[in-house]
Amino acid sequence: MGFFDRISEGLSRSRDKFKEQMNVLLDRGPDLDDEFWDGLEETLILSDVGASAASTIVENLRDQATRKALPDAYAVLDLLNDQIADTFAEGGERVFDEDAAIVLFVGINGTGKTTTVGKIAKEATDAGRHVLLGSADTFRAAAIEQLEEWARRADVEICTRERGSDPASVCYDTIERAESTGADLVLVDTAGRLHTSADLMRELEKVVNVVRKRANMPVYTVLVTDATTGQNGLQQAREFDRALDLDGVVVTKLDGTAKGGIALAVSHELDLPVLKIGVGEGIDDLKDFDAHDFARALIGDFDKRA
Numbered sequence: 001m002g003f004f005d006r007i008s009e010g011l012s013r014s015r016d017k018f019k020e021q022m023n024v025l026l027d028r029g030p031d032l033d034d035e036f037w038d039g040l041e042e043t044l045i046l047s048d049v050g051a052s053a054a055s056t057i058v059e060n061l062r063d064q065a066t067r068k069a070l071p072d073a074y075a076v077l078d079l080l081n082d083q084i085a086d087t088f089a090e091g092g093e094r095v096f097d098e099d100a101a102i103v104l105f106v107g108i109n110g111t112g113k114t115t116t117v118g119k120i121a122k123e124a125t126d127a128g129r130h131v132l133l134g135s136a137d138t139f140r141a142a143a144i145e146q147l148e149e150w151a152r153r154a155d156v157e158i159c160t161r162e163r164g165s166d167p168a169s170v171c172y173d174t175i176e177r178a179e180s181t182g183a184d185l186v187l188v189d190t191a192g193r194l195h196t197s198a199d200l201m202r203e204l205e206k207v208v209n210v211v212r213k214r215a216n217m218p219v220y221t222v223l224v225t226d227a228t229t230g231q232n233g234l235q236q237a238r239e240f241d242r243a244l245d246l247d248g249v250v251v252t253k254l255d256g257t258a259k260g261g262i263a264l265a266v267s268h269e270l271d272l273p274v275l276k277i278g279v280g281e282g283i284d285d286l287k288d289f290d291a292h293d294f295a296r297a298l299i300g301d302f303d304k305r306a
């Protein structure tokens with residue numbers, strides 16, 4: 001199944017929610033009055049795209065409606081998908097397209113960091129890259145074994161230390177190993193932590209700083225966020241970005257959530273490109289992000305004139 005079919009299936013609940021609210025708004029007629037614009041903004045906010053993205057989208061559509069003398073709400077809705085796509089931050093290609101890079105995966109507990117590292121390892125190996133995994137999640141007992149299992153499935157090497165070890169030391173070992181083996185994509189799994197825990201966030205900052213100082217290739221920090229958490233994901237992203245200066249975001253669990261709009265909220269408000277999306281638990285359930293397909297899957301098409 002291609003990206004669009006997969007994401008379209010996954011986001012059907014988000015799309016149904018949006019459609020239902022839009023239909024209520026359109027029932028009063030297609031006039032481009034203040035009630036329509038306010039209603040559109042509210043519908044977007046209720047779809048979890050965030051207040052900032054919703055306001056940008058409506059402002060730009062209003063501007064286009066005036067410039068192009070659009071006749072009615074349906075003409076505006078024809079432009080909505082493109083406008084949503086344009087509201088995503090751009091520039092994520094470099095993270096996985098560098099000749100060599102270290103990518104650290106961070107986020108709160110259970111968002112899918114380990115799973116995402118495993119999926120990316122497989123994808124990158126299949127594309128001919130020399131991948132090395134680092135298990136800096138030394139906190140959770142099963143995390144090391146879980147990543148080892150993913151390494152086995154993806155057929156890549158992994159650096160680990162026993163549970164309770166200093167995560168920064170694991171990163172050191174991993175970088176040394178990458179240098180000696182010539183690995184060109186190093187994926188580091190870190191322990192999940194609440195963005196509200198100052199101690200744990202400081203620990204993560206230390207790990208990232210150690211890697212940035214020691215590494216001889218570009219270092220990227222990527223937030224793994226779970227779409228099912230909705231608006232809470234935005235607050236998490238703010239805190240992780242403040243602490244680590246993130247480079248991008250992977251949005252997981254987009255299969256079957258009504259809160260898929262959160263991907264846009266995080267990307268737009270924090271200017272973070274969406275690098276990949278997770279649409280299931282399997283090794284192949286990771287897709288490259290395509291803003292236009294995503295917008296189409298989130299909103300659907302609106303042709304009620306017929």
Ligand SMILES: Nc1nc2c(ncn2[C@@H]2O[C@H](COP(=O)(O)OP(=O)(O)OP(=O)(O)O)[C@@H](O)[C@H]2O)c(=O)[nH]1
Pocket residue numbers: 107108109110111112113114115116137140143190191192193252253254255277278279280281285
């Ligand atoms: N449906 C679905 N489940 C996912 C996806 N990504 C991960 N999961 C599931 O989410 C659960 C948590 O995934 P992990 O990879 O262990 O999460 P983590 O962030 O490493 O967890 P901690 O190390 O405890 O913070 C597992 O059951 C995964 O199978 C996805 O895209 N869709």
